[in-house]
């Protein structure tokens with residue numbers, strides 16, 4: 001089977017790329033090793049840079065039905081409960097021309113997949129694990145564990161943080177942090193009455209943080225608890241278990257400690273990222289999503305950045321016209337893709353590491369300084385996020401009438 005583009009990996013990055021390529025008339029075959037396309041039952045944040053791109057690509061409306069739009073991103077101390085500061089999402093929308101959104105991961109994946117199939121240009125094949133790939137110079141071939149071979153003009157590797165393609169090229173290993181995340185959703189009717197569904201709240205504590213936000217019209221509360229594992233630091237083989245979670249969050253502010261009840265204890269996710277790369281392409285093969293730039297989740301941008309990859313690849317590959325695509329034409333498309341993506345995605349990776357360090361400080365002095373920085377920062381000064389959420393479409397934001405909200 002020959003198509004213009006073969007994609008390995010049916011996560012948000014791969015499916016998003018298939019959708020955006022398919023909409024621009026590119027023929028895509030996507031190979032996913034799992035028998036179904038599915039994402040864990042948790043939420044995902046999409047910054048205004050991502051929702052704006054989805055609008056520009058014409059796919060926002062078909063996805064937005066499942067989105068919730070918080071009014072504030074609130075920052076609180078997880079030990080004292082103090083409300084330290086917030087970002088005003090109405091104002092952000094004015095400044096960046098689009099809204100901060102949250103959404104159930106699986107709702108997003110299914111909406112992207114439905115859109116991809118509807119283009120008529122995308123074939124999604126499940127239970128096809130890629131076991132080998134070859135760049136023949138004038139085309140690529142991909143072998144799967146079912147014994148099939150697929151050929152294409154180019155291969156996009158969207159096979160995640162443990163990417164087989166990246167391992168073969170770069171040979172680097174994931175960078176562990178010793179932190180572990182537990183996630184879960186609570187039905188809305190089990191959420192305490194004083195929880196404000198308008199807020200997306202980040203609670204910061206020593207060596208830990210906790211995030212809460214509403215999903216699906218407030219029918220569910222999404223929660224993520226992250227902590228530095230003492231077992232990891234000791235070198236234990238079996239580190240980061242639910243007992244450590246309970247221990248680390250004991251004595252936190254009551255809504256935080258109580259929040260642990262809503263988490264899935266079945267498994268924790270060890271937090272890791274990859275080192276930034278200078279290039280995502282080689283010959284007829286390109287990396288995208290976590291395979292290219294797996295990032296810690298502290299800017300809540302990993303999946304969003306993978307969608308930006310897909311949009312960029314769709315723009316640059318769709319102008320190549322009918323196959324065959326010459327090596328020079330492919331090289332030109334890759335140059336455009338890398339110019340769009342490498343510097344920005346690498347900055348997201350580096351900045352995410354730094355944000356995590358800042359949230360998790362654990363000495364008294366550092367906590368006092370961090371909290372004071374949050375308190376005194378003007379929440380309408382966007383210097384620290386313009387590079388990420390920009391370009392700025394309305395310079396008149398921030399809003400002049402701040403007093404009422406600033407008192408919160």
Ligand SMILES: Cc1cc2nc3c(=O)[nH]c(=O)nc-3n(C[C@H](O)[C@H](O)[C@H](O)COP(=O)(O)OP(=O)(O)OC[C@H]3O[C@@H](n4cnc5c(N)ncnc54)[C@H](O)[C@@H]3O)c2cc1C
Nearest residue numbers: 009011012013033045130159160289290300301302303304
């Ligand atoms: C706790 C946590 C919170 C996060 N919060 C956010 C957030 O709020 N906002 C945000 O934007 N991002 C967030 N992220 C990051 C986000 O989840 C990832 O960046 C994103 O899911 C990566 O998508 P991907 O498609 O590149 O990779 P993946 O989702 O890993 O998909 C890779 C796919 O490839 C398939 N695959 C692998 N190998 C093969 C093979 N050999 N053959 C065929 N298929 C294969 C896998 O089965 C999988 O389906 C968070 C991450 C964590 C851990």
